[in-house]
Amino acid sequence: MKGKNKKDAILYAAQETFGRYGYAGTTVKMISERAGVAFGLVSHYFGSKEELFLTAGIALVDSLMEHLTAEIRETTSGIDGVATFMRSYLQFTLKYRNTFPILLRCSPFSDVQIDMDRTKITIKFQQLLNIIRECVNRGIEDGSIREVSVDDTTTIIYSNIVGTVRTRFLSPYDLPNLYEETTEFVTRSIRSR
Numbered sequence: 001m002k003g004k005n006k007k008d009a010i011l012y013a014a015q016e017t018f019g020r021y022g023y024a025g026t027t028v029k030m031i032s033e034r035a036g037v038a039f040g041l042v043s044h045y046f047g048s049k050e051e052l053f054l055t056a057g058i059a060l061v062d063s064l065m066e067h068l069t070a071e072i073r074e075t076t077s078g079i080d081g082v083a084t085f086m087r088s089y090l091q092f093t094l095k096y097r098n099t100f101p102i103l104l105r106c107s108p109f110s111d112v113q114i115d116m117d118r119t120k121i122t123i124k125f126q127q128l129l130n131i132i133r134e135c136v137n138r139g140i141e142d143g144s145i146r147e148v149s150v151d152d153t154t155t156i157i158y159s160n161i162v163g164t165v166r167t168r169f170l171s172p173y174d175l176p177n178l179y180e181e182t183t184e185f186v187t188r189s190i191r192s193r
Contacts, residue, residue, distance in 0.1 A: 007045045009035040012099065014046075014056040019101030023053055054120055057106030060099060061124040064092055068131055078139020083187045085132055086161060090179040093165050101169055132157050139190070146192045153190060160186050 013035035017026045028049055032039045046052035071088040075081040093100045106121055133154045139145025164182040167173060175181075 006035070006037050006041060010037060010042055010045055010052075011056055011059055014052050015060055015099035015102045018053055018056060018105055019099055019103075022105050023049075026053075028052075053106055054118075057102050057121055058124050060096070060103055061121075061128065063096075064089065064103075065124075065127060065131070067092055068128075072131065072135065075135075077142050077144040078135050078137070079144035079187055079191050081135030081138060082132065082145070082157060082190065083183055085135055086157070086183040086186060087179075089161055090164065090183070093168070097169075100165075104166060104169060129154055129158055136190070143192055145190050148190055157186055157190075 010031060013031045014026075017031050017034055021030070026049075028042050029039055031052070032042050035042075042052065046055055068085055068088050071084050072081050075084050133150055136145060136148070136150050136153050136157075140147060140150070160182055164178055167175070168178060
């Protein structure tokens with residue numbers, strides 16, 4: 001491996017390892033071994049463990065936002081945008097099931113008990129919320145979503161997504177239609193009557 005390939009391998013290994021073992025349970029040595037690179041190369045490319053943790057989380061959020069934006073671009077109404085956001089987000093978690101759990105650990109909603117400045121990741125997650133907010137605003141304007149508080153509704157929609165993903169990844173419950181049912185429940189709740 002050379003240059004970018006090594007850096008990408010470290011980033012991918014970090015996403016997998018942090019996602020599986022959490023911040024406290026992951027060491028730089030574990031990441032370097034998983035990536036198949038020298039221990040010092042991790043620090044060379046990413047500095048500290050904390051910086052690597054945040055970089056790995058932010059990189060996955062960036063991929064998710066790119067995916068969501070492309071999918072939503074094709075929608076014809078606000079309610080369709082909300083439903084597409086939810087379906088696409090939830091499908092993304094399955095497509096990237098080996099790396100996505102880092103976002104359960106590296107998010108404003110995580111329970112990581114470490115002293116870390118989460119400003120960067122909070123800003124990234126706010127961008128996700130802004131995509132939902134735009135869909136809700138659009139739906140109210142085009143009549144596909146009933147009159148609701150945009151900010152409250154955005155938070156509720158994202159909270160449903162977070163809860164659903166956490167249930168899928170972190171609980172022993174096997175609910176095969178959980179993602180579809182959650183999307184249907186949310187869209188039915190805000191759709192114009």
